[in-house]
Amino acid sequence: MIFDSGLGGLLFYNQIKRIIPYSNYFYVFDNIGFPYGNKDKNYIINRIIKIINNICKLSKIDLIIIACNTASILTLSKLRNLLNYPIIGVLPAIQMATKLTKNNHICLLATNNTIYSTYIGNIINKLSYKYKITLIPSMQLVYLAEKILQGYYLLNLPLYKIFTTWKNNSKETPDTIILGCTHFSLFTLNLLHILKKKIIIDSNIITINFILNFIKKNINYNQNSKFTCDKAYCVSLTKKTKNLSIILQHYGFESLNIINI
Ligand code: DGL
Numbered sequence: 681m682i683f684d685s686g687l688g689g690l691l692f693y694n695q696i697k698r699i700i701p702y703s704n705y706f707y708v709f710d711n712i713g714f715p716y717g718n719k720d721k722n723y724i725i726n727r728i729i730k731i732i733n734n735i736c737k738l739s740k741i742d743l744i745i746i747a748c749n750t751a752s753i754l755t756l757s758k759l760r761n762l763l764n765y766p767i768i769g770v771l772p773a774i775q776m777a778t779k780l781t782k783n784n785h786i787c788l789l790a791t792n793n794t795i796y797s798t799y800i801g802n803i804i805n806k807l808s809y810k811y812k813i814t815l816i817p818s819m820q821l822v823y824l825a826e827k828i829l830q831g832y833y834l835l836n837l838p839l840y841k842i843f844t845t846w847k848n849n850s851k852e853t854p855d856t857i858i859l860g861c862t863h864f865s866l867f868t869l870n871l872l873h874i875l876k877k878k879i880i881i882d883s884n885i886i887t888i889n890f891i892l893n894f895i896k897k898n899i900n901y902n903q904n905s906k907f908t909c910d911k912a913y914c915v916s917l918t919k920k921t922k923n924l925s926i927i928l929q930h931y932g933f934e935s936l937n938i939i940n941i
Contacts, residue, residue: 681706681735682745683728685716686822687829687924688862689747690931692770695888696745696895697910697932703742703901705910707933708735712915715822716750717791717861724793727915728755729762730941735913738939741765742899745891749860749883750791753799768894770887772860774803778811780879781856785812790860792817814854816842825863831927839867843874859883913939 682689682696686709693707713719713727728751732744744759744767746752752769759767772794777786794800795817804813820838846853856879859865865884872880895901912933914921925936 681708681732681741681743682747683708683732683735683751684746684748684862685710685751686714686826686863688825688865689745690829691862691865691884692745692747692888692891693910693931696891699892700895700901702908704908706735706739706741706913707910707928707931708732708913708939710915711918711921714826715791715819716748716754717793717817717822718819719793721754721793724751725754725758727941729758731915731939732759732763734939734941736763736765742901743768743891743895746770747862747884747887749862750793753794753797766894766898768887768891770862770883772800772858773881773883773886774807774813774858776886777856777858777879777881778807780881781811781854783851783855784810785814785851785854785856787814787816787854787857788860789816789818789821789857789864791822792819794860812854818842821867822861822863825866828866829863829927830924839870840874843871846875846878855879856881909934912936915939915941 682693693705710727710731716724744765746769749770749772752771756769772788772790795815858881860883862884865882868880868882910933912928917938928936
């Protein structure tokens with residue numbers, strides 16, 4: 681089961697399904713709570729726990745993937761205490777950035793809730809003896825990415841405004857940028873285009889590789905099964921979400937269903 685606030689987690693689904701096609705996948709998104717990055721933390725935590733609990737009642741689940749940095753930061757340890765399933769969540773790849781940066785100046789691009797979380801605050805404090813970490817919260821990019829995943833075509837990305845002054849790699853500008861929000865993978869090429877000499881770390885890719893290794897080692901999935909049936913779940917079938925059915929079919933889901941919370 682793959683969970684995200686919106687459609688960003690489909691980037692996980694696409695990659696994992698490509699390598700492990702003969703498993704059944706549930707894609708679960710909280711279309712009423714979206715976006716999580718700027719909402720009250722307790723509101724988000726309660727919703728996620730209810731949603732995941734209810735999905736676990738529907739069918740036997742081999743692995744829960746929290747494909748949302750904001751959700752992972754807020755709920756990963758709580759979910760692990762509550763549920764007896766393997767749970768893997770995406771988190772901003774800060775360790776990887778410390779290995780790759782040459783000027784020891786890193787940037788984390790993520791949602792407000794991720795940027796201002798105790799989790800990130802603690803990591804920054806631990807690393808402050810050697811690394812400078814510039815934090816950039818952006819909810820605007822979350823909304824834009826969600827639109828792109830829903831098939832809209834967009835011009836004038838705010839990325840250009842944010843990053844055009846960062847072309848050089850002096851001490852004043854980070855040389856390594858962590859994409860710390862699932863949705864931001866969509867902007868990797870734009871960032872490479874603007875910031876040619878910088879290192880872009882996509883936290884999704886690191887987590888997806890970890891998940892694939894985990895599945896291959898720990899889950900007895902059927903490699904020969906001919907029929908799979910992937911289902912998408914949302915919290916409420918609003919008119920706007922109903923229109924997503926066609927998009928979700930294109931991604932590979934046979935139906936869009938409701939999960940009550
Ligand atoms: N997918 C979420 C994340 O990785 C961002 C979207 C949201 O704000 O809900 O943080």
